[in-house]
Amino acid sequence: MAIKPGRLGIGIIGAGKVGAVLGAALRGAGHAVVGVSAVSEESRERAELLLPGVPVLDVADIVERSELVLLAVPDDALSDLVAGLGAVGAWQDGQLVAHTSGRFGTAVLAPVKAAGGIPLALHPAMTFTGMSLDLTRLVDCSVGVSAEPAMLPIAQALVVEMGAEPVVIAEADRVLYHAALAHSANHMVTLVAQAGQILADIGVESSGQVLGPLLRAALENALTTGEAALTGPVARGDAGTVAAHASALREYALDTSSADVLDAYLAMSASTAARAAKRRMLSAEAYLGIQAALMPDDEADTGVAGS
Known part of the structure; x- marks a missing residue:
């Protein structure tokens, strides 16, 4: 210096x-x-x-x-x-x-x-x-x-x-800087804890052993290649799988009083789909399919947007 x-x-x-x-x-x-x-x-x-x-x-x-x-x-x-x-x-x-x-x-x-x-x-x-x-x-x-x-x-x-x-x-950018760090690190801990909770509740004893390799690889890939590293049913436009996830998590929320897990899945799936569509990783048709898959069945049937 x-x-x-x-x-x-x-x-x-x-x-x-x-x-x-x-x-x-x-x-x-x-x-x-x-x-x-x-x-x-x-x-x-x-x-x-x-x-x-x-x-x-x-x-x-x-x-x-x-x-x-x-x-x-x-x-x-x-x-x-x-x-x-x-x-x-x-x-x-x-x-x-x-x-x-x-x-x-x-x-x-x-x-x-x-x-x-x-x-x-x-x-x-x-x-x-x-x-x-x-x-x-x-x-x-x-x-x-x-x-x-x-x-x-x-x-x-x-x-x-x-x-x-x-x-x-820059002085004017401090709050946004801090929000970016908190959004990534703090919310990652919440997501990992929620995933571990689900696995534990279905009888998986070593959730860390199951999630560890997946999460480490996903993080490393994301840091290296950004959103090009995105995989999974939302990125593929696999609306049927996303709908099955959402339905299962709604039942899980009722059974365990864990609405936060459902809310996080719906919010992150919607955000992931929107970013994928904006970057043309998802077609317009596939994006609409993911949006519909995230709605409760009664709202999807009537075309009413919901969460």
């Missing part, structure tokens, strides 16, 4: 799964972690595991002692925390302040800038466990960075020091 920060005294506010891991990564890069805030017993144990010897301090002391403050708190708590510290004059001239929220850019750190500090946004595109194995996963992980142009190299250098890859996200 063109600019590389020197050895910094770093304070971690929030010893959650993200804060403790990033603190350990920065410590491993040669920076000194001068303090960490940890309220719950779980966060104190995590701090002890990943940041041994680092004192647990209150937030005001951490801000006072730190050249770089890392704010690793929930999104909804970030604005009030930053504003509250600004109201008591805690932020310092020349101090680096970085948050780990995907949703926000640097505008949420306006009180830091008003005090002469340097606001940075660093969001790792990774799911954290809060354990040491996350340090290995950080290598080659992408981190969405936002900062003013003159300060962007500092944010990028910090990410590189952690072993990750900086990806510049």
Whole structure:
């Protein structure tokens, strides 16, 4: 990087799964972690595991002692925390302040800038466990960075020091960026859990063993070739199979009170069909057939659109 920060005294506010891991990564890069805030017993144990010897301090002391403050708190708590510290004059001239929220850019750190500090946004595109194995996963992980142009190299250098890859996200695009990540990773977990639930309910004991090879191959193919990797009955226009799936899942929803599984299948099938049709992977006739297959029988018979 063109600019590389020197050895910094770093304070971690929030010893959650993200804060403790990033603190350990920065410590491993040669920076000194001068303090960490940890309220719950779980966060104190995590701090002890990943940041041994680092004192647990209150937030005001951490801000006072730190050249770089890392704010690793929930999104909804970030604005009030930053504003509250600004109201008591805690932020310092020349101090680096970085948050780990995907949703926000640097505008949420306006009180830091008003005090002469340097606001940075660093969001790792990774799911954290809060354990040491996350340090290995950080290598080659992408981190969405936002900062003013003159300060962007500092944010990028910090990410590189952690072993990750900086990806510049415009301030105005932060919410869409975060929505894309949440839509993929979080919803994938829900889909896998729903599929595993169905398999378990029909007596398949090792659902992970059944789903693992399929899902790993599908993910790898999708990352490599995009929507060209799409297979299955929707992509083939196999309306009969889709209708059978929908009917079976309606009965399953009634038997198990698992309407969320049915809702997810119908929504994802409709979305998949629409994208396939738009890319001419499905003919117009096949697309209409899939739409009809997703309707309840009584609505399909009368031509009334439904879910």
